[in-house]
Amino acid sequence: MIRPRKDPRKNPRGPDELAVVSGASSGIGAATAQALAAKGYHVLAGVRTASEADAVRADRIEPVTLDITVPEHVQALARRIADDPERRVLRVLVNNAGIEINAPVEVLPLALWREQFEVNLFGHIAVIQALLPFLRRSRGRIVNISSVGGVAALPVFGAYAGTKFALEAASDSLRREVSAHGVQVVVVQPGGVRTEMAARSGAVSLELAAGMSAEHQRLYGDLIDATVSSNTAFLERAVPAAKAGAKIAKVATTPRPRARYTLGTDAAFVIPLARFLPARVMDGVLAMSHRSRTTNTAPTPAPESTGSPS
Template identity: 95%
Template sequence: MIRPRKDPRKNPRELDELAVVSGASSGIGAATAQALAAMGYHVLAGVRTDSEADTVRADGIEPVTLDITVPEHIQALARRIADDPERRVLRVLVNNAGIEINAPVEVLPLALWREQFEVNLFGHIAVIQALLPFLRRSRGRIVNISSVGGVAALPVFGAYAGTKFALEAASDSLRREVSAHGVQVVVVQPGGVRTEMAARSGDVSLEIAAGMSAEHRRLYSGLIDATVSSNTAFLERAVPAAKAGARIARVATTPRPRARYTLGTDAAFIIPLARFLPARLMDGILAMSHRSRKPKTAPTPAPESTGSPS
């Protein structure tokens, strides 16, 4: 284990340790970066644009260009850690980057299925593969941000939930592979959190629905409208991003972490139900939930289309 050298001139809250947070431009990622910086970590905050970098830059937060689907960005991050001018060790990796594009399984184009898996699963695996050597040296920790959707797949969320189910499985394997090396792997399963991505997801669903064929509109428009309406109403009382980030930072630094943590009352309620109730009973509960939620506004008529958008 590398023992970081202490500098007596440093602020006593500063640590000789690095933390990496992907998807740190806003929402949960930005809040997690801020919370870790407040604990004294030097946070390498993954962003995609210069404007995002300007937004997140702060004491203890260094923005780095990181699209986790771009190998050159990941390689540059690894070099930044290896060449750290203060020889700080990497103690924490929070894999938070993600996208959410929801539509019925039959309707969502395969290109959008693949895009979500590239970001929500394969990108995280690429970052883990590149940074594990640093975490082995420090006996550090990986925190993978999953979702309630990684345990309970709601209608219209098939692709997004699929990526999170896969991340859950990969996290289990990884935890069992690297525990003997001193590296800890923890999964956080948020429910509803008030973020820009969550707020946009309903609009994206409606945009996809607008391009559906007449037959798909007949089959799915009611389900999509009810799902969007339900999620929009729920987000009004969801966990604030700042609270979620503070919770994740505590999970990332607690001395003896559990393998999994839920985040939010909905996750704490839904996940046990999904694990222990018979699948058909869970289907009925979800169906009743959607029937009880009426859209606040009438759906926008969609133009005629010969099929799903590409």
């Protein structure tokens, strides 16, 4: 009897295949690298410093210097894959690197808008362009880490949300462009996840607010304080990074992935509302949620964290 030929996309993992995770020094990225290594991948974990490399190095996890905004780093990563001593294929790319700097649209300097787009969007595109030839050969998978903020933009989160909206759109186009080549593109939309980036975001917002003009203080000071307080309270109940990483690794290896996955109960609740409610109604829902958080919980120091409810 002639057996039908297996579709490689239905078996996305083989022993000792390569996976790349950017932004793997801590938080979601480090947890995802660990989860993929536990599944049998040899993970090239993107880090920026020698100390970060020492922290993430482990069995099946090989740190690589990767600032995704530096072309030489991206080119070196491609060469590392091409010259793999064991001739392993690249099966999975997880685009996770990111930064979050929050302030009102009027207040945030253009340089900080551009910096966020360089890291959260253009850097990922650079990595995708460099690694797509490898993924075509393996019929592999790209997992782009977006955010609830890629669907619903909270006040003060405009620049960060803008980068994620753009990543969502680029992911849709890419998925439709490469599906015929056997490459799958999946978006993961986390809500609040306890990571270092999220923990820092409130402090950065308050630091930027302290440098605002008196007029901007009058216009936005209370809003920024309330937003930071709300975000801090929310993160106390957020998803642990290890749980987020385990889900992303599962998404990266499931035989028949969906185009999008939410991560966390807040994402599962907010994203459908944002897609189907009229904009003015959604404004009211977010405003009520914001008020309930700030009235029920006093501001406290942010826990260690890197997702955000935006």
